[in-house]
Amino acid sequence: MEEVSSRPAGGPPLRADAQRNRIRILVAAEEVFTETGPGASTEEVARRAGVAIGTVFRHFPTKGDLLGAIMKRLLAELIESAGERGGGEGLFEFFTELTAQASYKRTVVGLLESGGTAVRLPEAVGHLSEAVGGLLSEAQAAGTVSPSVELPEVMALLVSVTHGALHGGWDAELRERTLAVVFAGLRPR
Amino acid sequence: MEEVSSRPAGGPPLRADAQRNRIRILVAAEEVFTETGPGASTEEVARRAGVAIGTVFRHFPTKGDLLGAIMKRLLAELIESAGERGGGEGLFEFFTELTAQASYKRTVVGLLESGGTAVRLPEAVGHLSEAVGGLLSEAQAAGTVSPSVELPEVMALLVSVTHGALHGGWDAELRERTLAVVFAGLRPR
DNA sequence: CAGGATAATGAGTGGAGACTCATTTTGGAA
DNA sequence: TTCCAAAATGAGTCTCCACTCATTATCCTG
Numbered sequence: 001m002e003e004v005s006s007r008p009a010g011g012p013p014l015r016a017d018a019q020r021n022r023i024r025i026l027v028a029a030e031e032v033f034t035e036t037g038p039g040a041s042t043e044e045v046a047r048r049a050g051v052a053i054g055t056v057f058r059h060f061p062t063k064g065d066l067l068g069a070i071m072k073r074l075l076a077e078l079i080e081s082a083g084e085r086g087g088g089e090g091l092f093e094f095f096t097e098l099t100a101q102a103s104y105k106r107t108v109v110g111l112l113e114s115g116g117t118a119v120r121l122p123e124a125v126g127h128l129s130e131a132v133g134g135l136l137s138e139a140q141a142a143g144t145v146s147p148s149v150e151l152p153e154v155m156a157l158l159v160s161v162t163h164g165a166l167h168g169g170w171d172a173e174l175r176e177r178t179l180a181v182v183f184a185g186l187r188p189r
Numbered sequence: 190m191e192e193v194s195s196r197p198a199g200g201p202p203l204r205a206d207a208q209r210n211r212i213r214i215l216v217a218a219e220e221v222f223t224e225t226g227p228g229a230s231t232e233e234v235a236r237r238a239g240v241a242i243g244t245v246f247r248h249f250p251t252k253g254d255l256l257g258a259i260m261k262r263l264l265a266e267l268i269e270s271a272g273e274r275g276g277g278e279g280l281f282e283f284f285t286e287l288t289a290q291a292s293y294k295r296t297v298v299g300l301l302e303s304g305g306t307a308v309r310l311p312e313a314v315g316h317l318s319e320a321v322g323g324l325l326s327e328a329q330a331a332g333t334v335s336p337s338v339e340l341p342e343v344m345a346l347l348v349s350v351t352h353g354a355l356h357g358g359w360d361a362e363l364r365e366r367t368l369a370v371v372f373a374g375l376r377p378r
Numbered sequence: 379c380a381g382g383a384t385a386a387t388g389a390g391t392g393g394a395g396a397c398t399c400a401t402t403t404t405g406g407a408a
Numbered sequence: 409t410t411c412c413a414a415a416a417t418g419a420g421t422c423t424c425c426a427c428t429c430a431t432t433a434t435c436c437t438g
Contacts, residue, residue, distance in 0.1 A: 015405055015414060041395055052417045057397060146373075153366040160353030160367075164345055167352075177342040178349075184335075185374025204384055230425060238409055241387045246427060 008059070022059050024049040030070045031105035034105060038067055074105065075124045088142030092183055095158060099175055102166040115182040129155055139186075146188040157182055211248050213238040217258045227256055264313045271320035277331030280324040281372055284347060288364055291355040318344055328375075335377040346371055 008014075014022065028049035032040045035100055042063050046053045060066035082094050125186060129151065136154055139145040205213065217238035221229045231252050235242045249255035263317040271283050318340065325343055350371060354364055 012414095017404065018415060021416080042397085043283060043395070052395095054398080054418065055416055058415070061397090063396065149370065150366065152363050153370055156353055156357060156363055156367045157350075157370060158361060159357060160349040161346075163352060163356075164349030168345060170345060174341050174345055177339065178345045181338060181342055181346060181374040182371065183374070184378070185370040185372070188378065189373070206434065207385060210386080231427085232425070242426095243388065243428080244386055247385070250427090252426065 017120055018059075021049070021051050021055055024051060025056055025059055025066070026073075029066055030073070033067065033070060042066070072124055075128060079124075079128050079131045080129065082135060085135060086138050088144035089155070091132070091139045091145060091186075093130070094135055095161075095182070096179060098158065098162050099165045099179060100172075102162045105181060132158065143188065145186045149186055154186075207248075210240050210244055213261075214239060214245055214248055214255070215259060218255055219262070222256065222259060231255070262346055264317060268313075268320045271317065271324060274324060275327050277328055277333035280321070280328040280334060280343070280375075283324055283367060284350075284371070285320070287347065287351050288354045288368060289361075291351045321347065332377065334375045338375055343375075360374070366377050 008022075025045065029045045032045050032048055037042075042056055043053055045066070046056045049056070056066065060069060078098070081097065085091075085094050099151050132154060133151045136145060136149070136151055140149070161178060164170065164178070168174075170178065211263075214234065221234050221237055225233075231245055232242055234255070235245045238245070245255065249258065259377075267287070270286065274283050303363045321343060322340045324342055325338070327333060329336050329338070350367060353359065353367075359367065
């Protein structure tokens, strides 16, 4: 869980007040978008950050830029979480974790659905794919996932089920039962 | 595939021009919402129907009413399609059909996701559940689906995968590979 | 074929939300 | 301290869209 960066990429260093506000905005945006989803208004982010709306737009010229900034962070977290796992069950654990978190990570889910194109982060999504690909290979090496399974359908299922869990408001039991079916489908016969 | 009803439920019979326009609006709405999804504007529906915007609102006081009217039709079609299938493979066939159609039936998918609450059609969604439940029972009786599988997770997977296919723009191959995993998970071990 | 009821019309209203910019405030280098 | 470039401010613009309503046109009944 790395810190929120206080500076945009490149350019001259920011003034102290600008650094402070940039962080406030990012923190507020992560809260707001995590709670409400990408549809939340920029106005609400500004209010929560305690700055004027114009300040938000000075730091992030479009709403997409703001969304992109926090997505990058959230995605990095996900990739890190995938990287920490491994072995025969790592893929299943990651799947379970993501699904369970879906309810309070509306934004990531929204991003994944778009393949990152909505906020121009295809590379980041690519990295997640790689990380999941690693988990898949390990699981297949350990014999817990059928060798005929490939990465695209694993990503497809990951995104679909996570979205379903989020928008369908699945309770813990339904989540477990649904994942059980998917996992049974992934395991060798 | 029943015809578009030319009269609203109850009330006195409509004038000839009103009947004509009502049908035009429903046809246009089905086209527009099927192409663009529930976010399409009422203005666009009116344009496509060749009537003024006010006429649309005279027939359907809110956008939700209009959506509800066409959803009812589309859902009925789905339920009918489910009802026509059966045997060991009926459930798999229905699953496959719905997924393949997702790309041009954005509206139904949107509705299913909301459980019908967005347009007040929970009974209709309930009927679809029943139909799928019938397919599930038949498949289990035929031994093609594991007896431990229950209806809620089947519906959850149906909705998730259909949504994924739609929003992820899956090609035929990915669709097939993803469904293969799900079907393997449903089949007895 | 009148004439009143029914329906169609489309400019207008209201609200939401992304984004702008003239003005004011503030940080920090000299 | 001085002073100006950087930054903050927030009312205002623009666009989109659901929805309204006074006016006009069209049915259809007697």
